[in-house]
Amino acid sequence: MRTVQPTTPPDPLTPSVSPQGTTLGYALFATRWLQAPLYFGLVAAQGVYVYKFFNELWTLIVRCVSGSATETYVMLAVLKLVDVVMIANLLIMTIVGGYETFVSRIGLQGHRDQPEWLSHVNSNVLKVKLATAIVGISSVHLLQMFVDVHHTSHHALLWGTVIHMAFIASAVLLAYMSGPMLREDKGHGSHHGMPEGPRPARGPVERDRPQGPVDPPVPLRAPLPIPAQATSNENYETRFARGTTRLVRYEARREPQAGGAGTGNGNGTGNGNGVEGRIRAAGFPARKLLEEFDEGHPRSFDRLLLARLGTLDFVATGRNVVFVGAPGTGKTHLAIGLGVRACQAGHRVLFATAAEWAARLAGARAEGRLAQELSELDACPLLIVDEAGYLPFDPDTARLFFQLIAHRYERASLIVTSDRPLARWEEIFGGAAPAMVDRLAHHAEIVRLEGDSYRLRRATSAG
Known part of the structure; x- marks a missing residue:
C-alpha cells in the first residue's frame, strides 16, 4: 500500500528537539x-x-x-x-x-x-x-x-x-x-561501515534521517563479497531510464551460450550475459576501464589509493568515493571505471549526472513516491552522481540530494564527481551543504585530481 507524501515535506535539516531538560543537557555537554x-x-x-x-x-x-x-x-x-x-x-x-x-x-x-x-x-x-x-x-x-x-x-x-x-x-x-x-x-550504525545482515525495518523516526511518512519495511541486502556472485534466480536488472523518474525492471534476455547449448542464466556465467546486462542497465555514457586511465596525465594523483579502490572494498563496507578536480582531469573516467568493475563483480550500479538525479528525485516527489523511490534504490549497492557542482541547485532540489545521501548513509555506497572541494559545496547546495557533506564525507575516500584538461591537451596537439 502506497503512503501519501505530504505536499510540503518537513525540512530535514530542522530536527525536533524537546525543550524539557535541554538546558541542563547542553550545559553538561559543554x-x-x-x-x-x-x-x-x-x-x-x-x-x-x-x-x-x-x-x-x-x-x-x-x-x-x-x-x-x-x-x-x-x-x-x-x-x-x-x-x-x-x-x-x-x-x-x-x-x-x-x-x-x-x-x-x-x-x-x-x-x-x-x-x-x-x-x-x-x-x-x-x-x-x-x-x-x-x-x-x-x-x-x-x-x-x-x-x-x-x-x-x-x-x-x-x-x-x-x-x-x-x-x-x-x-x-x-x-x-x-x-x-x-x-x-x-x-547500531555508529562510526563504521554497514552492519552485517539485514537491518531492521525503519520506523517513523530514525536518527539523522529526514522525517516523513512511514515507509514499508525494506530489508537491506548484506554486503556482497568481492568478487560477488549473483544468485541463480536473479531474473531482472535495474536501469536508469532516461527521461523517467523511476526504476524500470526488465527481464534478463536469455541468449544461447557459447557452443549453442543451453541458455544464458543472466548471472555472469556462461557467455557473461549478466555482466553485460548490468553494465547496460547502469546507464554509463561510455564504457571506460580503470586500466585505460592515463595515470601520467594528472599532476597530483594518489595511485595507491586508486589501486585500493579498484578492489571494491568500499562497496562491501558501504563507504563513499568523492573525485574532486578541474574539468578534464579524469573524474568521470575513474567513476565509470569503478562502476564497470563493480558490475563485473556482480553489483548493480546506476550512473547519472547530478542534474539527471535531481530530475529523477523531483519527479518521484511530484508523484508522491519519493520514499518508495529511495527504498528501491537500495537494490543498487553503488550509485554514481557525476558533475556535481557545474550547476547550482535551488533549496528544494538541495533537500532532495540531502535525502538521497542521508538515506544511503552507512547503508550503501556513492561515487560523486565534482569540480569543487567539499568545503565549497555551499555554492552548489546552499544551506543543505554542511549536513550533506557531513554524511557524505564521514565514510569516504577523497581523491584529488590536479592538472590541465585532458581534452584541451588533445585538442591543442591535434591543432
Missing part, C-alpha cells in the same frame, strides 16, 4: 571543552620532544664527526631517536584523535592530508591504537637494553622483559574486549 586545555598541554609536551630529538641528533652528529662514537653508541643513539619519534606519534594520535572523539570535530573533510585512521576513529579504536603504540615503544626500550647488555644488569633485563610481555598481554586483551564493542557499534 563541559567537554574543559578537556581542550589538556590537549593543548600535550602539544607543548610534543614541543619538548622535538627539542629532545634535535638535541640527541646534534650530539650524535658531533660525536660521529669527532670519531669518538662507537658502533654501540650509534645504535643506542638511533634507537633513542626512534623512541622519541614513536612517542611523538603517540602524542599526535592522542591529541588529534582524542580531541576529535571527546571534544569537537576538527573538520578535516576534504583535506588532502587527512589521516586515514581519523575517518573511522572512536574511543575503542583509539584505545587499541594507543595500546599498540605503547607496545612498540616498550619494544624499543627492551631492544636498547639488549644492545647495551654489557652495561645492563640481569635483574633489569628480567624485569624489562616481564614488563614488555605485560604490555603485550594488555594490548591483546584490550583488542579482544574491544571487538564485541565494535561489532555492537556496527549493529
